[in-house]
Amino acid sequence: MKRWVSIVLAVIVIGFIGTNVYLIFKEDSKVQHTVHVEKWSRVQERDIVETFETDGILVPKEEQDVYLPLENIEFQQFLVEEGDEVAIGTPLFLYTSPEIDSLKETLETEITQVEGEIEGVEDYIDSLEDYQSSIPTTTSEIEVDSILEDGLKIDVHASSEMIESTIEQEIYKQELEKRKLEEQKTKYENQLDNINEQENSASMVSNIDGVVVEVNKNLGNPIITIASNELAIEGEFSEQQLKKAETGMKLTATASGENKKLEGTLDKINPYPVNEPAIDKENAYNFVASILEQPETAPIGTKTTVSVVTAEAIDVPAIRDGAIHGKKTSYVYQLNEDGQIKKKTVEKGLSFDGYTEIVKGSDIGEVTMLSPEKSPQTNTSFVTEMKPKQITKAALKDFTSREVWKYILIGLVER
Amino acid sequence: MLYVLCLITYATSTYFGIGTETYSGNITNYTLSEYESGKLLLLGGKLISSILYPTLFIWFASIFFWIFLEIPYIKVVIVQSFGFAFLLLGQIVTMPVLVLLDLNLVSNPFSFGVLSQYAFEHEYWNSFFGSITLFHLVALMLQYYYLASLSEKNRYVALTLLILFYLISWLLTGLMAFIKIPVLF
Numbered sequence: 001m002k003r004w005v006s007i008v009l010a011v012i013v014i015g016f017i018g019t020n021v022y023l024i025f026k027e028d029s030k031v032q033h034t035v036h037v038e039k040w041s042r043v044q045e046r047d048i049v050e051t052f053e054t055d056g057i058l059v060p061k062e063e064q065d066v067y068l069p070l071e072n073i074e075f076q077q078f079l080v081e082e083g084d085e086v087a088i089g090t091p092l093f094l095y096t097s098p099e100i101d102s103l104k105e106t107l108e109t110e111i112t113q114v115e116g117e118i119e120g121v122e123d124y125i126d127s128l129e130d131y132q133s134s135i136p137t138t139t140s141e142i143e144v145d146s147i148l149e150d151g152l153k154i155d156v157h158a159s160s161e162m163i164e165s166t167i168e169q170e171i172y173k174q175e176l177e178k179r180k181l182e183e184q185k186t187k188y189e190n191q192l193d194n195i196n197e198q199e200n201s202a203s204m205v206s207n208i209d210g211v212v213v214e215v216n217k218n219l220g221n222p223i224i225t226i227a228s229n230e231l232a233i234e235g236e237f238s239e240q241q242l243k244k245a246e247t248g249m250k251l252t253a254t255a256s257g258e259n260k261k262l263e264g265t266l267d268k269i270n271p272y273p274v275n276e277p278a279i280d281k282e283n284a285y286n287f288v289a290s291i292l293e294q295p296e297t298a299p300i301g302t303k304t305t306v307s308v309v310t311a312e313a314i315d316v317p318a319i320r321d322g323a324i325h326g327k328k329t330s331y332v333y334q335l336n337e338d339g340q341i342k343k344k345t346v347e348k349g350l351s352f353d354g355y356t357e358i359v360k361g362s363d364i365g366e367v368t369m370l371s372p373e374k375s376p377q378t379n380t381s382f383v384t385e386m387k388p389k390q391i392t393k394a395a396l397k398d399f400t401s402r403e404v405w406k407y408i409l410i411g412l413v414e415r
Numbered sequence: 416m417l418y419v420l421c422l423i424t425y426a427t428s429t430y431f432g433i434g435t436e437t438y439s440g441n442i443t444n445y446t447l448s449e450y451e452s453g454k455l456l457l458l459g460g461k462l463i464s465s466i467l468y469p470t471l472f473i474w475f476a477s478i479f480f481w482i483f484l485e486i487p488y489i490k491v492v493i494v495q496s497f498g499f500a501f502l503l504l505g506q507i508v509t510m511p512v513l514v515l516l517d518l519n520l521v522s523n524p525f526s527f528g529v530l531s532q533y534a535f536e537h538e539y540w541n542s543f544f545g546s547i548t549l550f551h552l553v554a555l556m557l558q559y560y561y562l563a564s565l566s567e568k569n570r571y572v573a574l575t576l577l578i579l580f581y582l583i584s585w586l587l588t589g590l591m592a593f594i595k596i597p598v599l600f
Contacts, residue, residue: 013549020524023533024516030532032541034436034519042447339440367442381519383432383439386458390451398449399456406600407438407453411460412467415434415520415546415592 035341035382039370046318048350048357049309056235056306064208065222073097075219084212088183089190091203092224100202107192114185121178132167236284244310253304264291311350318355323368333369343378424506425465429458431514437595472499484566494561498554505550521545543589
């Protein structure tokens with residue numbers, strides 16, 4: 001072949017390919033594309049729980065100070081020592097007083113009052129239980145009792161499961177309250193019994209289950225301090241954490257030596273820093289959280305890792321973060337059943353741990369493209385790379401013979 | 416050797432999903448393992464065709480050249496094998512281009528499919544022109560050169576036969592790119 005012929009040929013070939021490439025990539029190109037999708041992700045039903053973690057330590061829920069009950073009192077003797085375990089109603093010390101009769105009366109009125117309160121709580125629990133059984137199992141229109149709803153702070157759009165769990169928690173709280181009131185009643189009754197037994201002397205009894213931590217031998221107030229057996233969690237928040245935290249938030253805590261995670265709620269946040277505020281130092285703020293179910297083995301002082309739930313969305317459509325694009329408006333590239341890519345605008349919700357809740361625009365089961373390097377044209381076909389690891393015998397057996405032939409034919413015939 | 420190479424080429428192109436557009440829609444209804452297992456069936460089909468096409472191209476087509484050009488059959492087979500090997504090379508080169516540029520076979524930049532999509536609306540003609548690539552033209556010239564020099568007949572007979580052969584194969588591949596199997600079911 002002569003030299004100029006090969007040069008001309010080369011120019012023609014390069015020109016041809018160049019023209020093709022230009023035509024493929026010019027704007028509003030008429031050329032069909034097929035996007036080769038490497039990774040995709042399905043919209044799944046997930047719980048998205050936004051949390052942050054901090055350290056905590058198990059402490060007695062309360063330290064109760066016991067004061068001398070009357071002013072005009074003749075102290076007889078202590079019945080407990082420091083370190084003694086006491087239960088509700090355990091006598092703490094003996095005394096006599098001319099005012100014992102009036103004390104008796106006070107105790108009696110206290111008992112009636114507590115009884116009234118117990119009744120009130122019982123009624124409330126009953127109405128909660130009634131309400132709970134009236135909730136339909138399906139997530140349809142739920143008529144929410146407006147009074148209860150306000151009390152429970154139930155979102156109108158909440159799913160029935162969420163409402164149910166809120167109610168359950170409320171019932172649990174109320175039962176706790178009831179138990180406390182009953183304990184109080186026992187205490188008063190014990191005290192009354194003690195007075196009745198010994199005509200002119202009375203004993204002061206313990207209010208809570210716990211351990212005596214201090215006995216004031218000088219007979220000054222408070223005369224005895226008891227730490228409760230019931231535990232709580234105490235810890236510190238950093239400045240950033242303080243901003244996110246609010247009382248009433250749920251939390252979980254993992255205590256060393258305790259298998260089960262402790263669940264609780266944030267009861268108190270002290271907005272005043274632990275140390276004197278200083279410019280060059282990070283401030284820390286104390287918090288106290290109550291525990292719903294008491295730990296079985298972990299003793300006071302056990303260190304725990306607390307994760308505070310700042311927001312949660314249960315059973316919502318969620319997708320991997322990489323599938324969502326766009327800054328001002330978010331959108332995803334949906335791979336639809338026609339084998340085409342479609343751009344869809346979505347509304348983002350909570351986001352945590354690599355997943356984002358989709359509030360609007362995409363449903364569970366839909367498939368979206370993950371991190372395209374360049375934004376694909378929409379309404380074009382797509383194909384996906386094989387994932388050999390995902391091939392299973394069971395799935396192959398599930399195909400009808402018609403499907404089997406269809407797919408073999410596609411492989412055989414289609415180009 | 417050629418068969419093995421062809422097998423590998425077809426399998427790789429299926430692995431990257433080339434030519435599986437009509438299957439892609441199943442992604443929404445199938446579970447991940449169903450979707451991927453179905454592709455194994457596509458691959459099965461591809462493997463059958465990777466045996467079928469070289470056979471048709473090399474052994475079957477050679478019969479006609481042997482009859483009309485009066486060249487020893489084995490020599491025609493060798494020429495056809497070279498032609499096929501060159502086309503296979505073309506496919507191997509095309510594969511990464513399609514995957515990286517997000518294109519399909521109709522829009523193959525080595526083919527006339529791009530120009531045709533600007534000229535025609537009809538999909539069949541686009542897939543027909545899409546199946547004519549530069550590699551085909553070069554293979555055609557190579558085969559013409561050897562067959563014409565081997566044959567004692569008029570060289571235009573060889574050219575006509577070759578063009579006819581390629582025309583038929585383009586029409587068929589065009590048809591195969593055009594057909595959507597799921598429509599038949």
